[in-house]
Amino acid sequence: MRAGFLFGEVGNGLRRNTSMFVAVVLVTMVSLFFLGSGLLAQRQVDTLKGYWYDKVQVSIFLCTPDSTDVASCAGGGVTEVQREGLTGDLDRLDGLVEEYWYESNEQAYERFREQFRNSPVLDSIPQDAIPESFRVQLADPTKYEVVASAFEGAPGVESVEDQREVVDRLFTFLNAVSLSAVGLAAAMVVCAVLLISTTIRLTAWSRRRETNIMRLVGASAFTIHTPFLVETVLATLLGAGLSIGLLWAMVQYGISGFLTDLLAGQTGMIGLIGPRDLWVITPILVGGAVLLAVVTSWLALRRHVRV
Amino acid sequence: MITFENVTMRYAKGDTPALQSVDVEIGRGDFVFVVGASGSGKSTMMRLIILEKEATQGRVLVAGKDLSRLPNRKVPGLRRQVGTVFQDFRLLSGKTVHQNIAYVLQVLGARRHTIRQLVPETLELVGLQGKGKRLPHELSGGEQQRVAIARAMVNKPPILLADEPTGNLDPETSQEIVAILDRINRTGTTVVMATHDTTIVNRFRKRVVQLRDGVLVRDQAEGEYEAVEERLV
Ligand SMILES: Nc1ncnc2c1ncn2[C@@H]1O[C@H](COP(=O)(O)OP(=O)(O)O)[C@@H](O)[C@H]1O
Ligand SMILES: [Mg+2]
Numbered sequence: 001m002r003a004g005f006l007f008g009e010v011g012n013g014l015r016r017n018t019s020m021f022v023a024v025v026l027v028t029m030v031s032l033f034f035l036g037s038g039l040l041a042q043r044q045v046d047t048l049k050g051y052w053y054d055k056v057q058v059s060i061f062l063c064t065p066d067s068t069d070v071a072s073c074a075g076g077g078v079t080e081v082q083r084e085g086l087t088g089d090l091d092r093l094d095g096l097v098e099e100y101w102y103e104s105n106e107q108a109y110e111r112f113r114e115q116f117r118n119s120p121v122l123d124s125i126p127q128d129a130i131p132e133s134f135r136v137q138l139a140d141p142t143k144y145e146v147v148a149s150a151f152e153g154a155p156g157v158e159s160v161e162d163q164r165e166v167v168d169r170l171f172t173f174l175n176a177v178s179l180s181a182v183g184l185a186a187a188m189v190v191c192a193v194l195l196i197s198t199t200i201r202l203t204a205w206s207r208r209r210e211t212n213i214m215r216l217v218g219a220s221a222f223t224i225h226t227p228f229l230v231e232t233v234l235a236t237l238l239g240a241g242l243s244i245g246l247l248w249a250m251v252q253y254g255i256s257g258f259l260t261d262l263l264a265g266q267t268g269m270i271g272l273i274g275p276r277d278l279w280v281i282t283p284i285l286v287g288g289a290v291l292l293a294v295v296t297s298w299l300a301l302r303r304h305v306r307v
Numbered sequence: 308m309i310t311f312e313n314v315t316m317r318y319a320k321g322d323t324p325a326l327q328s329v330d331v332e333i334g335r336g337d338f339v340f341v342v343g344a345s346g347s348g349k350s351t352m353m354r355l356i357i358l359e360k361e362a363t364q365g366r367v368l369v370a371g372k373d374l375s376r377l378p379n380r381k382v383p384g385l386r387r388q389v390g391t392v393f394q395d396f397r398l399l400s401g402k403t404v405h406q407n408i409a410y411v412l413q414v415l416g417a418r419r420h421t422i423r424q425l426v427p428e429t430l431e432l433v434g435l436q437g438k439g440k441r442l443p444h445e446l447s448g449g450e451q452q453r454v455a456i457a458r459a460m461v462n463k464p465p466i467l468l469a470d471e472p473t474g475n476l477d478p479e480t481s482q483e484i485v486a487i488l489d490r491i492n493r494t495g496t497t498v499v500m501a502t503h504d505t506t507i508v509n510r511f512r513k514r515v516v517q518l519r520d521g522v523l524v525r526d527q528a529e530g531e532y533e534a535v536e537e538r539l540v
Contacts, residue, residue, distance in 0.1 A: 002413065002416065002418075002419075005413045005414075209397065209399060210399060210410075212397070213397065213399070213410065213411070213414075213458075214414050215386070216357070216386060216391050217386065217387065217390075217411045217414065217415065217458075217459075217462065218382075218383040218384065218385070218386030218387030218388075218415070219383060219414040219415065220380075220383045221380070221383070223414050223415075223416075224414075307379075307382070307383070
């Protein structure tokens, strides 16, 4: 079979079945968009983990005059002596603590005001209610428990908080997003498979005279099947291209643009995925499209286009 | 060239056989009429030869190959040895005469200059020179059947099967078609033609194989020919 003849046949097929072709393109696009979103969410988790696990701190919040309902704060606000005792304890945890610094009540309030500058909450919170704290950078973030138990309930300490818990909550959320997206992708792939086999059945029907003659004159299975296969691969590749375009727009304008501004403003959080991550998953999407087309066509052709 | 050895063919388990214990040997270069009433099994014989269907029992051999043992991937190779023509022509209506014939060569991967050479040559063989640009609906029935014959012969198969090729044609045109098959046969092609047109059979006086309800009831070579009864039905 010559290339010119093959493309002629493919062109005829597309002209005759344009609507089905478009349907396959769109279904593939949506499937791969979900798959891509899932993969990107996963990469977002990985990127953030790498970024945050290095940076997360343990915060040791000290007693404010208001925190008397906590046992270790029975005496009201933290005293000078208690604060020095805690400093000494932190110095002794040399191997575990990478570094630590003190955030005063004024600094904490400033930061709080900056974060919630657009919020009416701000006016209702007095400066005294914002605790001063020690921010501790751990040498090994997994050793959180050791540090926490050393300070939990110590005199003058209201609470010990690991930022990792907060970050982990975000990861759980992102993982759920990722899983749902992949789940939806799986459902859409089933749709795509069914649609492609239906399309091939219909195309085979509309081309049965040609196929019959091909069979009669002794065309090989390869010759008879290839036009169908090429059409399907074209459709899914086009779908993959469109889904990559959509994902790019999402990453570029949704995440890199909008989310980064939003989050960076409030939490100083960076380490979001960008278009580069999309290029990393592009081969998976394109490969997936080709695999989808080839496997489904092969199964459908065996059933519907006898040689 | 084609051998049926004790061939029985049932379309479905428990059906009465479409062919029953048929023994026929068709030599290279033979011209054979397969005659019999409608439903007697003529088309079934054709289908077995091109492996459209498989024999239930017995063996069919074509060009020395036992078809029951032919692997699937060799079936196309077998079909390239056998040209086929049907009562209903089966031309592609959107393609011209030239394109219909060239289509065969294209799907078999022929080069363009081979196609340019073979198609006019084959059109001449069936007496359609100069009509390459016509569409099928611009041709008479007889001419359409000639196109179908040209398409079957363009890759020069050693065997030509014609299943009631004159079934849709008037007597005069029918004779012209059989005359073309005869001419093709004289160039060495083995021709098997199924028909229930007794006038044609009696006129061309070739070898006759007759079926009745799937059973072979006559096999007479060219020399020992007796007229086929007027009514086959
Ligand atoms: N596809 C089929 N399925 C079941 N039975 C069939 C099929 N084709 C033919 N037959 C039966 O096989 C017998 C022989 O048919 P066929 O070979 O077509 O006869 P002919 O060509 O001589 O008219 C008939 O009884 C017919 O009903
Ligand atoms: Mg018949």
